[in-house]
Amino acid sequence: MYNNCIVILYDNIITVLKGMNIMKKIRWGILGTGSIATIFAKALKSMEDCTLAAVASRNDIRAKEFADKFEIAKSYGDYKKLAEDPDIDVVYVAVPHTEHKKMARLCMRNKKAVLCEKPFTINSRDTEEIINMAKEHKVFLMEAMWSKFLPANLRVKEWIKEGKIGKVLHIKASFGFRLEYDPTHRLYNPSLGGGALLDVGVYPISYTTFLLDKAPDKIISSALIGASNVDEQNVIVFQYNDSLFANLSSAIAAEIGDDALIVGDKGIIRVNKFWMANSAKLYDNNNKCIEEYKEPFKANGYEYEAAEVNRCLREGLLESPLNPLQDTLSNMKLMDEIRSSWGLVYPQEYEDN
Template sequence: MTTPFRWGLIGPGRIAHRFAKGLQHPECGVLHAVASRNEQRAIEFAAEYQAPRHYSNYDDLLADPEIDGIYIATPHNFHFDTAKACLEAGKPVLCEKPLTVSAKQTEELITLSKQHQTFLMEALWTRMLPVYQQVRQWLNAELIGDVRLVQSNFGFCIERNPNDRLLNPDLAGGVLLDMGVYNLSMSDWVFGRGPEQAQATGLIGDTGVDELMAVNLDYGNQQYAQFVCNFISKTENHLTIYGSKGHIKVEQMFWDTGCASVVVGEQQIDSFDEPFAASGFEYQTMEAERCIRQGLLESPEIPHQTTLRTMKLMDQLRQQVGLV
């Protein structure tokens, strides 16, 4: 019998619960250890998900020889230093999106992954969801003809707490890094490449972070993408792929759904509606485990260059609206 894959978790905050619940899928590994600088938080999280070990600092977790891979769920601004320490310790990394807060940092982590021959993957879980595997089948079958336009929204009216990571520039807050990364990544997923031109307008809020971004992307070959991400208004959060014959619509909360449909002309010809097997995070977790067991340095589904391409684009768009 194969030994279960043993995960170490750094940063037992909100998103970490989603990861831990995903491990309840029978084909996923197990939560082996939890690390937090707040020891009580580590103790409570480990107890909730039956992890046998907890640590009050990251170094002790990195020194644990029984850990097969580490999931990083800290705020964005800590991703780079934490992932760097993991790679230098030879521990495979699955790090929450965005992998870092700049292309320069991403390039350095990719270099470290190669130098230490250690796996590195951005946890852009949406790309691994079953609904998008179905959407890919529809696209490959050319049901909607030639793809021309991808439109998406990601918007909520958030609580106005200036100390929360979403609005706090010291915690790498801002809507593009937190929400817009999904819009960008899924447009990249559709076209399989980055845009030739990108234009953004936006709203910089009182705390100095971007609270709204409206973006136009030109991929060449008469192919485009448009999206709005924002903290100030609840939008209809669909993703729609328009083609020369019809369109594919991924339903509300396109980054977190199991529902989509395909329309040709005026007629719906197919649909997909499937609940997650666990929390939804299990699909990216299984992919990371598969890659690590095979000795890969990156996932072919979310390769390093795709992550870097998106990060470079986010650097460019933030600069356009006056962010550094």
């Protein structure tokens, strides 16, 4: 009798917690089976408060192979079917940039929350369109700018806010690698939104606006546009009126590294591989290291943005306070301005006009 009462009480508590969404495992679906889908799947599989419930590909076999690899219960050879699955809470959009808007719209139409890869879309007009759609359908939407959720980068931002390096004078951040020219690869293919700016340049740009919490007052930039008509290298200077420069560069055709340096009048912060940082060092003006942050990732680093999405969904938030849609839109506008100064237009943008 006593035992039965305990069991009933326990069941009631679980039901109440489930009703309050506290115990509910967030059910993820992934659109795409490429390189980042694979990495993100590993992160989701390491987490306890969510399940990777479905994957979709344009092709049945690829979807099934991906599902088998990650022990995912459902696989679809059609993105639409996953978007329509009533047992999915949130969809991770991991397809080429040019498909982001279409996929985000498909998911939101079906009342799914969306975590959409960077760059959010190919231009700010498309970004504005999907933000408006999220508001209209009252669904959660976020850009998968994972670097903003990494504990090392949050610590860097805290150091700046606490005045550890004094007044910020200069930021230097680059992200670039050399991929042999191949006009069919998405990075060299304008029809898939190729080029350095949208793929990797988005990182130094969002890192700078994330650390400073503001957009620049003036932008100077230049790009080397290659044979396939995408930017293979670029350099960008952000000027802030209060005498601060950000010197940013990105490349898909030159190994230019991926470190960041934040220089203040009282010290310097160095972040190796800032876009995937798990460490950062704070130096005084005598180049003496006075503090170091170092912490291995729990999985591969993508679990932090996924955890933020899970948290937001449980709390009924429609956007993340750590990565607001307004910041994504503002960064997209900066990239539009930069691209427009180079005369780089994507085929989809001609078609839209």
